[in-house]
Amino acid sequence: MLKSVKPLEPVIKWSGSKRSVAPQLGQLFPTANRYFEPFVGGGALLPHRPSREAIAGDIIEELIDLWECIRDRPSETADAYEVRWLSLQREGHSAYYKIRDTFNSDRDPHDFLFLSRTCVNGLIRFNGSGDFNNSLHHTRPGISPQRLRRIIAQWSTATKEVQFVKADYREALAGVRRGDLVFLDPPYAGTKGRYSKVPFELQAFYNELDRLNTIGAKWILTFDGQAGRRSYDSAPPEDLYRARFGLLTGNSPFTKLMNTSIDGVVESVYLNFDAPAESLYRAQHRRAKGTGSTGEVDMQHRLLLV
Numbered sequence: 049m050l051k052s053v054k055p056l057e058p059v060i061k062w063s064g065s066k067r068s069v070a071p072q073l074g075q076l077f078p079t080a081n082r083y084f085e086p087f088v089g090g091g092a093l094l095p096h097r098p099s100r101e102a103i104a105g106d107i108i109e110e111l112i113d114l115w116e117c118i119r120d121r122p123s124e125t126a127d128a129y130e131v132r133w134l135s136l137q138r139e140g141h142s143a144y145y146k147i148r149d150t151f152n153s154d155r156d157p158h159d160f161l162f163l164s165r166t167c168v169n170g171l172i173r174f175n176g177s178g179d180f181n182n183s184l185h186h187t188r189p190g191i192s193p194q195r196l197r198r199i200i201a202q203w204s205t206a207t208k209e210v211q212f213v214k215a216d217y218r219e220a221l222a223g224v225r226r227g228d229l230v231f232l233d234p235p236y237a238g239t240k241g242r243y244s245k246v247p248f249e250l251q252a253f254y255n256e257l258d259r260l261n262t263i264g265a266k267w268i269l270t271f272d273g274q275a276g277r278r279s280y281d282s283a284p285p286e287d288l289y290r291a292r293f294g295l296l297t298g299n300s301p302f303t304k305l306m307n308t309s310i311d312g313v314v315e316s317v318y319l320n321f322d323a324p325a326e327s328l329y330r331a332q333h334r335r336a337k338g339t340g341s342t343g344e345v346d347m348q349h350r351l352l353l354v
């Protein structure tokens with residue numbers, strides 16, 4: 049079991065990261081032969097996976113290149129960040145925009161790491177031509193190279209047996225077998241198209257869930273939800289899952305950027321298996337002040353409902 053007591057600090061800052069709820073979601077992970085995470089992003093759940101062997105995928109190729117750098121060449125990756133960070137401290141914002149231009153022509157994953165750590169709100173955003181277009185976060189200097197070096201080393205160890213794949217989620221899941229666990233954190237229905245030009249089609253996604261059910265693999269899905277008054281509500285068909293509950297995941301980086309008000313995000317978590325009641329309880333009651341729980345029990349599905 050890889051379940052860590054203390055969550056690792058994020059190595060890649062990623063929009064929509066599950067970092068704040070990773071320990072609770074990790075509580076729900078059953079034992080499994082292998083772990084699959086086809087929408088890996090910043091990989092907040094990877095340290096909580098129940099098996100060493102894992103396959104983690106994402107549609108953003110530069111992100112997967114970066115994960116491989118972190119896993120295989122941690123010192124080189126830390127050095128590359130330090131060089132860029134020092135030029136930012138020396139030259140100011142022009143250094144950021146030079147690195148952004150270089151990234152958009154060469155797609156060097158080290159540039160991508162630097163941009164993710166220094167852009168506004170850590171929001172990874174590409175324009176219609178596929179160019180990274182977020183600006184520098186003027187008021188923050190970016191994490192210190194010494195600190196990031198330690199974090200990179202920790203993640204390098206934590207991902208040693210993870211195979212990273214540049215792939216659409218269906219391709220990443222092609223080898224799933226009975227006894228495997230799949231954690232799914234796809235883009236919000238309300239923000240689809242943000243990460244890639246390939247549209248995220250709900251029906252195709254539901255078909256994939258159905259396929260996993262037929263195989264006998266277990267899955268946990270974080271999906272539709274609410275951010276303040278906005279609702280990203282596109283619940284999967286009820287016959288696909290066994291349990292559902294709501295989790296307060298924090299503030300949406302998108303609404304933070306677009307609105308003056310900051311909205312709290314409640315996400316729905318779906319499981320295609322009966323998790324032990326104790327795990328569900330612990331997942332819901334994470335925070336002493338009670339902010340982690342929004343649910344009540346739905347007897348029909350033996351679950352906790354938003």
Ligand SMILES: C[S@@+](CC[C@H](N)C(=O)[O-])C[C@H]1O[C@@H](n2cnc3c(N)ncnc32)[C@H](O)[C@@H]1O
Pocket residue numbers: 062063064065066067086087088089090091092093105106107108215216217218233234235236243244246248
């Ligand atoms: C909500 S984020 C995942 C965040 C991640 N759980 C974390 O904690 O950082 C969704 C991810 O899905 C990826 N993605 C979007 N469409 C995809 C697709 N069709 N196949 C694979 N990955 C996709 C995005 O690039 C993004 O990294």
